[in-house]
Amino acid sequence: MAFTYGQLVSGGVGKQLATTLGLPRPARLRRHQLGGSLVPGAVLVAGHGDAPVAERVRHLLEDAGVQVASLPSTSVVGVVLDLTAIETPADLETLRSVLGPALRTLAPTGRVIVVGRPPEGTGSVSQAAARRSLEGVVRSVGKEMRAGGTANLVLVDDGADAGVDATVRFLLSGRSAYVSGQVFHVGRPVGELVAPADWDQPLAGKVAVVTGAARGIGAAIADTLARDGATIIAVDVPAAGGPLAEVANRLSGTALQLDVTAEDAGARIVEHAQARHGGFDIVVHNAGITRDKLLANTDADRWDAVLQVNLLSILRMNEALVPAIREGGHIVHISSIAGIAGNRGQSHYAASKAGVIGMTQALAADDAVLAKGITVNAVAPGFIETEMTAAVPFATREIGRLTNSLSQGGQPVDVAETIGYFAWDANRAVTGNVVRVCGQMLLGA
Amino acid sequence: MTPASPRRAAVLGGNRIPFARQFGPYAKASNQDMFTAALEGLVARHGLAGERLGEVVGGAVIKHSRDFNLTREAVLGSSLAPQTTAYDVQQACGTGLENAILVSNKIKLGQIESGIAGGVDTSSDAPIMVSEKLRRKLLRLNRGRTTLDMAKGVLAIRPGDIGIETPANTEPRTGLSMGEHMAITAKKWGITREAQDQLAAASHQNLAAAYDRGFFDDLMTSYLGLAKDQNLRPDSSVEKLAALRPVFGKGENATMTAGNSTPLTDGASAVLLGSEEWAAEHHLPVQAWFVDGEVAAVDYVHGDEGLLMAPAYAVPRLLARNGLTLQDFDYYEIHEAFASTVLSTLKAWEDEEFCTERLGLEKPLGPIDRSRLNVNGSSLAAGHPFAATGGRIVATLAKMLHEKGPGSRGLISICAAGGQGVVAILEGA
Ligand SMILES: NC(=O)c1ccc[n+]([C@@H]2O[C@H](COP(=O)([O-])OP(=O)(O)OC[C@H]3O[C@@H](n4cnc5c(N)ncnc54)[C@H](O)[C@@H]3O)[C@@H](O)[C@H]2O)c1
Numbered sequence: 001m002a003f004t005y006g007q008l009v010s011g012g013v014g015k016q017l018a019t020t021l022g023l024p025r026p027a028r029l030r031r032h033q034l035g036g037s038l039v040p041g042a043v044l045v046a047g048h049g050d051a052p053v054a055e056r057v058r059h060l061l062e063d064a065g066v067q068v069a070s071l072p073s074t075s076v077v078g079v080v081l082d083l084t085a086i087e088t089p090a091d092l093e094t095l096r097s098v099l100g101p102a103l104r105t106l107a108p109t110g111r112v113i114v115v116g117r118p119p120e121g122t123g124s125v126s127q128a129a130a131r132r133s134l135e136g137v138v139r140s141v142g143k144e145m146r147a148g149g150t151a152n153l154v155l156v157d158d159g160a161d162a163g164v165d166a167t168v169r170f171l172l173s174g175r176s177a178y179v180s181g182q183v184f185h186v187g188r189p190v191g192e193l194v195a196p197a198d199w200d201q202p203l204a205g206k207v208a209v210v211t212g213a214a215r216g217i218g219a220a221i222a223d224t225l226a227r228d229g230a231t232i233i234a235v236d237v238p239a240a241g242g243p244l245a246e247v248a249n250r251l252s253g254t255a256l257q258l259d260v261t262a263e264d265a266g267a268r269i270v271e272h273a274q275a276r277h278g279g280f281d282i283v284v285h286n287a288g289i290t291r292d293k294l295l296a297n298t299d300a301d302r303w304d305a306v307l308q309v310n311l312l313s314i315l316r317m318n319e320a321l322v323p324a325i326r327e328g329g330h331i332v333h334i335s336s337i338a339g340i341a342g343n344r345g346q347s348h349y350a351a352s353k354a355g356v357i358g359m360t361q362a363l364a365a366d367d368a369v370l371a372k373g374i375t376v377n378a379v380a381p382g383f384i385e386t387e388m389t390a391a392v393p394f395a396t397r398e399i400g401r402l403t404n405s406l407s408q409g410g411q412p413v414d415v416a417e418t419i420g421y422f423a424w425d426a427n428r429a430v431t432g433n434v435v436r437v438c439g440q441m442l443l444g445a
Numbered sequence: 446m447t448p449a450s451p452r453r454a455a456v457l458g459g460n461r462i463p464f465a466r467q468f469g470p471y472a473k474a475s476n477q478d479m480f481t482a483a484l485e486g487l488v489a490r491h492g493l494a495g496e497r498l499g500e501v502v503g504g505a506v507i508k509h510s511r512d513f514n515l516t517r518e519a520v521l522g523s524s525l526a527p528q529t530t531a532y533d534v535q536q537a538c539g540t541g542l543e544n545a546i547l548v549s550n551k552i553k554l555g556q557i558e559s560g561i562a563g564g565v566d567t568s569s570d571a572p573i574m575v576s577e578k579l580r581r582k583l584l585r586l587n588r589g590r591t592t593l594d595m596a597k598g599v600l601a602i603r604p605g606d607i608g609i610e611t612p613a614n615t616e617p618r619t620g621l622s623m624g625e626h627m628a629i630t631a632k633k634w635g636i637t638r639e640a641q642d643q644l645a646a647a648s649h650q651n652l653a654a655a656y657d658r659g660f661f662d663d664l665m666t667s668y669l670g671l672a673k674d675q676n677l678r679p680d681s682s683v684e685k686l687a688a689l690r691p692v693f694g695k696g697e698n699a700t701m702t703a704g705n706s707t708p709l710t711d712g713a714s715a716v717l718l719g720s721e722e723w724a725a726e727h728h729l730p731v732q733a734w735f736v737d738g739e740v741a742a743v744d745y746v747h748g749d750e751g752l753l754m755a756p757a758y759a760v761p762r763l764l765a766r767n768g769l770t771l772q773d774f775d776y777y778e779i780h781e782a783f784a785s786t787v788l789s790t791l792k793a794w795e796d797e798e799f800c801t802e803r804l805g806l807e808k809p810l811g812p813i814d815r816s817r818l819n820v821n822g823s824s825l826a827a828g829h830p831f832a833a834t835g836g837r838i839v840a841t842l843a844k845m846l847h848e849k850g851p852g853s854r855g856l857i858s859i860c861a862a863g864g865q866g867v868v869a870i871l872e873g874a
Contacts, residue, residue, distance in 0.1 A: 250494075251494075255490050
């Protein structure tokens with residue numbers, strides 16, 4: 001592996017240099033560990049007005065054995081601020097007066113979670129303005145956070161407060177290490193919200209199909225879902241059979257070698273899942289390729305290859321998978337920052353990944369999908385350290401690593417953790433969401 | 446009549462690594478590495494990680510003495526439960542199929558519920574032996590106790606003693622290579638160059654078509670960057686093959702070329718077998734039933750019969766025991782050691798004199814429908830890592846029969862060095 005900026009500035013002369021020049025120094029992120037507590041410290045919970053979500057969160061934390069604080073201190077590692085009741089921009093003063101002081105003492109790898117209501121959900125112009133303000137504040141706070149801290153906004157529909165627990169849990173925990181500056185949308189649950197018996201095994205008893213599982217992010221998704229209790233069906237092309245077998249065997253899952261672009265790929269996944277595992281609950285469409293080239297130089301084959309693997313195959317497979325997935329199941333797509341911000345040399349890739357977002361939102365609202373209580377969401381990774389990004393030229397790669405609020409690339413596991421969260425049965429109130437796992441990358445923010 | 450067997454043995458699936466040419470991508474891989482890789486792919490496909498199987502039977506024809514427990518070591522290096530027993534068998538090119546017979550027999554008898562049969566061979570990572578004289582002197586040197594003993598021992602070694610031997614494809618009792626033996630048989634049966642080249646071209650074309658269909662997607666696991674058999678030439682044709690110079694036989698009878706003989710290759714294969722109950726418990730669909738197997742040997746040493754003609758004797762015995770005729774099969778898998786081996790065998794079965802006098806039958810076994818022969822390619826295209834060929838064929842045929850449907854039938858015939866032949870019948874499930 002090449003010498004990286006992160007290694008340079010984390011010690012010795014490099015560290016001195018970076019401090020003198022005011023260059024960013026990446027912090028060690030707090031990532032989830034089996035048996036680890038929700039948060040390693042107290043959580044400050046506050047709100048404006050009657051703050052119904054704050055009340056829920058207090059109960060949630062108490063049940064989980066987390067200390068709830070009402071004043072800022074250095075032992076506070078998280079702040080949950082319920083602003084669902086704000087009515088005018090003047091009410092934002094509550095946010096300033098609570099969050100401002102709290103940020104001064106917040107412990108490293110701290111979490112800021114602001115809870116509000118969607119601006120679209122009010123008839124009042126002034127209230128809509130205030131609600132929309134929250135996004136601006138949270139995105140700014142994300143950029144002001146230090147020492148691996150993150151800030152995210154959760155918008156909860158009226159009457160949908162019960163669904164917020166899963167997202168608060170996720171955002172406080174190490175599972176959301178590389179998620180910052182994001183807006184989560186919690187709506188009415190599409191099915192019953194079922195909390196797991198053990199939060200270290202939130203996917204116990206579930207069967208998960210992961211495509212592109214032989215390496216990179218896909219292998220991390222398989223590892224992570226298996227760690228959380230799921231049985232894995234690891235899918236990848238026959239040419240990746242060796243590494244795919246390794247993944248399947250270390251997780252005691254099964255390997256299914258197929259090209260997702262094959263006409264019958266969906267049917268073959270269904271057949272394998274039903275014959276070998278009696279069905280499936282989770283599908284993660286992770287397989288993807290890049291074939292970078294300026295649009296002016298992109299021929300039809302190159303264009304088609306990217307669209308086939310990254311978008312068309314998924315549309316096709318879902319036609320077979322949706323009818324077969326168990327009720328209350330979860331489908332997760334992988335988009336990309338490039339699909340949001342666009343990227344030079346990636347017009348076809350961006351087309352496919354933006355298409356994934358459109359597909360996610362439409363499928364989530366599809367009648368057949370809603371009738372089965374299935375959630376459909378997407379993650380949009382930013383710069384993640386994999387073989388795909390290792391192929392990127394050095395300078396571009398370093399820029400990718402540094403141009404985000406956490407001053408580092410993400411790990412495959414970070415993407416996997418968000419996918420795991422989408423797959424919780426306790427999380428049936430989150431569907432049609434696109435969450436960026438990008439450390440709040442500047443691109444397209 | 447089909448022998449009344451206590452219960453049936455099911456073929457549940459198979460796996461192999463793509464076969465590589467000698468000194469190709471697997472040049473540095475050992476038999477143990479390759480067999481472990483084949484096992485790992487099989488375990489992953491069937492979700493057997495941590496599972497204790499009845500047994501794993503493997504083996505290699507070319508084997509280092511340190512690999513005395515080759516299969517057991519491979520099992521210990523795999524994701525199978527370490528409590529899975531294992532042993533090695535060596536029956537030349539018949540090893541893989543013999544192993545499938547052994548495992549299925551134990552399953553039928555109720556001694557085990559599940560097992561893996563396979564084999565591996567490397568022609569690249571071959572053991573090297575020193576000359577017999579040098580070996581004896583080195584052993585004596587090693588026994589020496591004093592410095593003087595050792596000095597004497599060292600001095601006893603003469604320049605002439607030094608020389609290394611690699612294993613050769615030569616019959617110890619005749620000194621002839623397998624190809625030379627085959628050339629004699631091919632001449633006897635009047636097998637033409639053209640017929641051999643046709644068979645070879647078909648093997649390549651059939652194997653290529655099978656890859657294109659995705660037929661091998663669930664029969665193979667990529668290894669060391671290889672995802673397809675390296676020997677495969679999809680554009681092979683009779684015309685191209687006709688341009689090759691003969692390498693075995695002399696004069697007009699020199700019909701055997703590098704194109705219609707199998708090349709030296711490296712590779713491994715494994716087949717999963719189990720009882721019906723075990724298969725159901727593990728949610729594994731039965732692909733085929735391993736009906737029966739037979740082994741024959743011929744006296745090639747005294748010229749009574751050709752070295753690779755034993756399957757011609759084994760098949761009629763197997764057919765008789767199972768109450769079948771040679772025409773009762775949907776598929777024939779006849780191992781292509783050489784194109785002429787397949788053609789000589791088929792010709793013998795059609796030959797009145799051979800069938801009555803040699804096989805003691807009333808009439809010839811008759812011709813087979815050639816469109817049912819090696820329909821997804823065989824050793825000429827895929828390559829032939831000796832002990833791995835049986836596993837390749839059993840897994841391929843089981844899948845073909847499964848696709849064909851219940852009651853379909855397939856015949857396997859594999860010739861082996863030492864004048865032996867291993868054959869078997871599979872039935873689609
Ligand atoms: N690495 C990043 O920074 C990044 C950023 C944004 C999005 N993504 C997306 O995340 C996903 C995984 O990316 P990665 O970095 O792990 O890539 P990777 O190249 O390391 O792994 C992709 C896997 O998908 C498999 N695959 C490709 N085509 C396939 C096909 N037709 N059928 C079945 N499997 C196929 C490959 O064999 C490989 O194992 C992709 O969808 C990618 O677009 C990655």
